[in-house]
Amino acid sequence: MITTPKWVGVAALALVAAITLAGCSTATPSTGSTPGAKPSGAITVYNAQHEELTQAWADEFTKQTGVTVTLRNGDDSELGNQLVQEGNASPADVFLTENSPAMSLVDNAKLFAPVDAATLAQVPEAYRPSSGHWTGIAARSTVFVYNPSMLSESQLPASLLDLADAKWKGRWAASPSGADFQAIVSALLALKGEKATSAWLASMKENATAYKGNSAVMKAVNAGEIPAGVIYHYYWFGDQSGTGENSDNTKLHYFKNSDPGAFVSTSGGGVLKTAKNPVAAQAFLKFITGKTGQTILQTGSSFEYPVASDVAANKALVPLVDLDAPVLDPSKLDSRKVTDLMTAAGLL
Template identity: 35%
Template sequence: MPRPLVRRGTALAMSALLLPVLAACGGADAGKEKEAEKKAEPTAAQSAGELVIYSGRNEKLIAPIIEKLEKAVGTKVQVRYGDSAELAAQILEEGDKTKAGLFFSQDAGALGALSQAKVLAKLPQQSLDKVDAAYRGGEGDWVGVSGRSRVIAYNPQKAPKAPDSVKDLTKPEWKDKVGYAPTNASFQAFVTGMRVLEGEDATLKWLKDLKANGAKPYAKNGAVLDAVNSGEVSLGLINHYYWYEKAAEVGADKLTAKIHFLPGGDPGALVNAAGVGVLKNGGQSEAAEKAVEYLLSNEAQTYFADKTKEYPLAAGVTSSVKDLPALASLDAPKIDLGKLDSLQKTLEMLKEAGMV
């Protein structure tokens, strides 16, 4: 049985590389990834037969698959749960004495930062080859496990047709009618992606215009979806799986809100990835590589598809979620997901725009 580690202290000496990421995410609710996380400081003694995973993914979400992973790897597993950026910073602080063998991040940005710091080991090619190059690190040292698309939720009674670009949300017709979650990590990753795609000036202008157009802030993606569903706002910016989870819970026919996948490579159609990387200095590479292989297996990929309503990223595995567009059919912007690590500038922009 995987054992969560017990954290003994909360103070971290942030590395210069990860401080911007942590600063941006520290006040952010990362949706279903950050609800009541157990955080831990690893114990000093860990046997060579154990795999220690630092997980930025929520315990409630992945505990069932971790139990199966332990059996597949054939060794005991300990998991430290927490914020992805904070855990990545901890890995850098620990350096060559890191307790972690595997880092499981809720988004690509933290993995990109660790890749830049050269603390991740190159993964076996057979694992890399299972996932499209768009969802793995350019250095071959991290790989995506599941994906999620940004979408526009809309209330057909208020907005019969959703706009085809987030840029349209600043138009007068949508004044006081848009909901968003500015302190949410997924929203901040989207803004970071827009910066990479559109440039700093254009992104800052869009943020200011959105604020000036009366966009309404909410704490979480789920709250945004609820506001759209009730008609409190006409449109909302969320991740796709929130709608599909709600539909599975109450029935799609009971939902007024619908979602729109944006065309044309729009910044609002960003597909981000949760992924994993093996730590060079963790001394657990064999078990960690087996864990990566398991997370890309049909069993694990089907779990993420069916239970969390995310996109499976390993080739040959498709989602059984009703009416979910195929990942290959999405017109997501082409972007190096590893570049989503530059969140400090995003936070500065959000502050300048008066959003956080």
């Protein structure tokens, strides 16, 4: 405590105050983590990623740090909208998704704290937004699953846009209500614009058969109910690693050529500004994008792509570099506009 004599004037008091404040100038804002601080306590994660994968991450993180991780599981849109509604009152420390539009939704509401620089350094620029308010943690590729007894290779579409042609009426399927497919449409919107996207969605309404979920689409193609469908790659690889009963009659077609159908969706992770335990929250995000976290992803059952710390994909997968995906800033994918356009087209 600084004791000031009664005769000291206002100017001297100001000088004492300035010296005192200068001594406190290294304080860290409450919205960030303290560099070098050891994580402890507990965090709450709003998890829209695969539950098994995130549980494996949480278990290993707890083993290494002692931090207790509570998961609240849901889907991208559900949890993203919940965070926006909760605002500063949210109990969440961390948000994880399967697709990036939900991350942009929360980021646009200015609810994320900046990601620690050491974490961002682990992730290539292609798999994190320009804002630096969240980061990629995994990725998944768009694919065209087809039944070779109903479609030959020569009949496969060269582009996702080809599915708007009348010859595809009743010959392909998707899950328009799911966040996965809506993320694919957000890429189409970013690459081709609103007019082209609206026209494509109108044709989709005429041509495509709607199912609930990518697994249902793949099962329908496998059963010969419909020749083909648009899904993410990992549904097929996951089924093939097991019994194969829902995929043995199918093959995958990759559009490549920077086509909208070659879109690679970035799964995201971010720390909330209002995190009760920002040190542990930032440490958790650094852990899952680090070598150990990405190796858990590589060797696990989700069959998603690692995107950080130079960890290669599962050997069963087509390497990311060979997918020839379009280059997109994941923070620019507009989920609200996509929902509006799909609703206008009668798909939602």
